Each structure stands twice: as C-alpha cells, then as structure tokens.
Amino acid sequence: MMKNIKRFSAVAFIGIFILLLNSCDDNSELFTTSAPTAPNLAELGFTDIELDAVNTNNPAITLNWAEANYGLQTSTNYAIQFSNDAEFTAPVVAATTTGRTTITLSVNEVNAAAGNAGLNPFEWGTLYARIVSSLGTQNGVTSASNSIQFRVYPYFNYTFDDYFLVGNGVAPGWDNDSANQNPPLFRDGSDSNLYHYTGLIQNGSGDYNEGRFKILESTGMWQPQWGDSRNEGSDDPSESGDIAGNPGTQSGDPGRFGVTSTGYYTFTINFATRKYTLVPFDATGATSPSSLTIQGSSTADVTMNQLSFDGHLWYAKSVRLTPGDVKFTTGAGTSWGSASSFSGVATAGGEAIPVIVEDDYDVWFNDLTGRYILIPINL
Known part of the structure; x- marks a missing residue:
C-alpha cells in the first residue's frame, strides 16, 4: 500500500512539473488591428415618423449598415446612438448588438431614445442616429459611422409607478375604488423607488384586525397589491419590516401593515430594498390653511x-x-x-x-x- 502511494505521488509531481514548464513556454499569438474602416449607416426610406403611444411594441425603424473592418476575423460590437444635434454632444445609446449589421427598434425604444436625447414630447423634432463599432468586452478601438437624421414626434413616456392606500385604518376602508378617494403614497422627488405617507391612521378599538392597510398599484384592482411579508394572522403591527407583493414576490396576498392606536404616523416604503417603516408623527399644534x-x-x-x-x-x-x-x-x-x-x-x-x-x-x-x-x- 505504501509503495502505491509513493508511486502516485511521483507521477503527480512529474505531471505538475510538465504543466508548469508548458505554461512558461507561451506561444500564443499577439493580435493587432489596423486602423478600422468605420461602419457605413444607410439612409432611411422616410423623413418623418410619428410614434404611436398605443402600440408601443410595434417596430418603428430598421437600421442597416456596412460592417466595420478591423483587419482581422473577430466579432464586432455595435452601439446605436441617438442625439439631438449633429455633433453628438450628448449621445444616448438606444441598443447594442454584436456581429450583426441590422437592427429593428420598437416604438417604445425610439420614443425613450428621443426623450433621453432631449426632444420634447408632442412636438416634432430632429433626431440624429449613428453606429459606433468597437472590439472586445471592454469596447475598445471605437469607430463612428456617418450620421443620418429624421424628424420624430414622440409621446411622453411616464416611467413612474403610483400606489394607493386601502384598509380599515385609512380613508377608504377596504374599498379598492372608494368615492372618498384612495389616498396615494407620495413618491420621493429624488428616488423613484421611495414613497412616503404622513397622515391619520385609525384604530379606535385596539383590536388586532383594526388599524390595518395595504398598498394597491391601481385603484379598482386588488392585484397587484403590497403588504407585510408575513402572512395574515402573523402580521403583528410593527414599526419596520419587509414587504411582499402579489404578484411582485409571490402568488398569494401578503400580510397587512398596521398600528395599535389612532394617531398620526409616517409610513415609508422602499420598493428597491423592499423594506418599510411605520412610526408615530407628532402633529400637535399643526393647523391646515382655510383653503x-x-x-x-x-x-x-x-x-x-x-x-x-x-x-x-x-x-x-x-x-x-x-x-x-x-x-x-x-x-x-x-x-x-x-x-x-x-x-x-x-x-x-x-x-x-x-x-x-x-x-x-x-x-x-x-x-x-x-x-x-x-x-x-x-x-
């Protein structure tokens, strides 16, 4: 048995030595590129395009270009850039592709690119397009094509989410479309994932099931809804915790947020971190304007x-x-x-x-x- 172990050790040592010797003898080729020939972007068959705010997934434009030539056999990356000026002072990338010389962009993609490039919604404006080629995962050795231009009529792309309160602790009760209004959460002006609500939450009886509420994404619809990550019945009122959503995180409805006594509270919820806080707010002496x-x-x-x-x-x-x-x-x-x-x-x-x-x-x-x-x- 000892001889077998020694024989195995000797063979392993020889194998490792050969591997190290081969690694020191690097015969790999060094690839170099010549000055690239830039891609050539073909003109479009139209000059004006009015974007349809209803059928946003429909194709809007197809761009075709002659491939860039780097003097070697390798896949080339292409970035589709748009700008509101011919100098591409602040270009925006609408899409990328590798090894292809054509791409079709949807209505929504062109609209988003136009908005990001600074064009106003519901106004005709000129949009410039070009193709920028590059090599490798680091997008090195870039080369820009000629530019083309066309006029576009964008619609407004409202990218924010809105949320509304429902529950027996807040104004509408458990009515998801109350004539009394389902108050909204107030979205943070600098963080679109963060929402706030400061106001009265009632629990006059102190009952476990009173003073409760959840969050709806649309009035008149019970899903999507958001609440405490704990199941109903285990969702003791808490000043902080995790959130869950149906269908945001699960197929079943989440638990409820809640308070144990009537008062003013500040509720903060972050849909990025999926955390919330619910803490008392001192409204003593606060008065409202007469109108x-x-x-x-x-x-x-x-x-x-x-x-x-x-x-x-x-x-x-x-x-x-x-x-x-x-x-x-x-x-x-x-x-x-x-x-x-x-x-x-x-x-x-x-x-x-x-x-x-x-x-x-x-x-x-x-x-x-x-x-x-x-x-x-x-x-």
Whole structure:
C-alpha cells in the first residue's frame, strides 16, 4: 500500500512539473488591428415618423449598415446612438448588438431614445442616429459611422409607478375604488423607488384586525397589491419590516401593515430594498390653511378639497394641466412650490412646480409635510 502511494505521488509531481514548464513556454499569438474602416449607416426610406403611444411594441425603424473592418476575423460590437444635434454632444445609446449589421427598434425604444436625447414630447423634432463599432468586452478601438437624421414626434413616456392606500385604518376602508378617494403614497422627488405617507391612521378599538392597510398599484384592482411579508394572522403591527407583493414576490396576498392606536404616523416604503417603516408623527399644534388653490400658467385657478378623513390631505381630481407650472396657494396668500416635476416637497415661497406634459391629473398635497404628487390619468 505504501509503495502505491509513493508511486502516485511521483507521477503527480512529474505531471505538475510538465504543466508548469508548458505554461512558461507561451506561444500564443499577439493580435493587432489596423486602423478600422468605420461602419457605413444607410439612409432611411422616410423623413418623418410619428410614434404611436398605443402600440408601443410595434417596430418603428430598421437600421442597416456596412460592417466595420478591423483587419482581422473577430466579432464586432455595435452601439446605436441617438442625439439631438449633429455633433453628438450628448449621445444616448438606444441598443447594442454584436456581429450583426441590422437592427429593428420598437416604438417604445425610439420614443425613450428621443426623450433621453432631449426632444420634447408632442412636438416634432430632429433626431440624429449613428453606429459606433468597437472590439472586445471592454469596447475598445471605437469607430463612428456617418450620421443620418429624421424628424420624430414622440409621446411622453411616464416611467413612474403610483400606489394607493386601502384598509380599515385609512380613508377608504377596504374599498379598492372608494368615492372618498384612495389616498396615494407620495413618491420621493429624488428616488423613484421611495414613497412616503404622513397622515391619520385609525384604530379606535385596539383590536388586532383594526388599524390595518395595504398598498394597491391601481385603484379598482386588488392585484397587484403590497403588504407585510408575513402572512395574515402573523402580521403583528410593527414599526419596520419587509414587504411582499402579489404578484411582485409571490402568488398569494401578503400580510397587512398596521398600528395599535389612532394617531398620526409616517409610513415609508422602499420598493428597491423592499423594506418599510411605520412610526408615530407628532402633529400637535399643526393647523391646515382655510383653503388651498392650484394656481399657475398651466391652469386656471383650481380649488382643492380637504379629505374628510384627514383634513391635512388636499386633492383635486381630473385637473387639466398644460405645459407650464403650478403652485399651491393658501387662503392667506402664501404659495408653496418646488422645482421637482410630478412629485416632491413644496416649501413656502419655493419655485413653481414644472408641468412638462399636458394631461388630466389627480393632484394631492399634504400640508403637514409639504409633499405633493401630480398623477397623470392618461399617460
């Protein structure tokens, strides 16, 4: 037995020595490239394209180009770039492909590229396109094609998600489309995954099943819905925890958020980290303005309504807003605003809130926190 072990060890040692010897004798070839011949992008068969906001997955344009020549046999990477100027001062990459010389982009892809390139929605604008070739996983040795141009009429691409409260602890009760309004969560102005809600949550009896709520993605629909990651019955009211969703994370409905006593609370939920907090908010001495009006260049004056459940929440339904700006003006003449479109935190004397696209909006304002949200109905 000992002889067999020694024989195996000797053979293994010889094998390792040969492997090391071969590794030191590197006969691999060094590839070099000549100055590349740039790809050549073919002209389109049209000059104008109006993008259809309904059939967004339909093909919009097909780009064809002659391949770049690097003087060696290797797959070439291609990036499809768009810009709002012929110099491609700030190009955006709409798509990439490897080893191909044609690509078809959908209506949604061209619309997103046009928006990212700085073209305004619902206006004709000129979009420039080119192909940039490169080699390897590090995209080295780049070479840009000629550019072509065409006019495009983009629609607005509303990329945000909106969420609404439902439950016996909040205004609508367990009614997913209440005439009393399902209050929205207020999306953070700088983090589109982060949402806030500060307001009254009721649990007058202290019962385990009271003071509860969940989050809906659309009013009138029970799914998608979000709640506590624990199952109902094990979802003791908590100041923090994990969230779960049907169908966001699972096929069954999640548990409920909740409080043990009536009061004002701040609820914060992050859909990226899937965490939430629900902590008391001190509203002692807080008073609401006698009235609140939406004013600005985007609309005639619109009087807002106080939510009967919680008078610190104000809303106006189906307000037609055109490109321009708005502020929230109190009965005492104080105006609240912010430079953040769609959602943010307004301050007294702050900038006017930009309205960048025309639509009918549900507008909400919280006078405890200054948070506001403009939810487009048709985008």
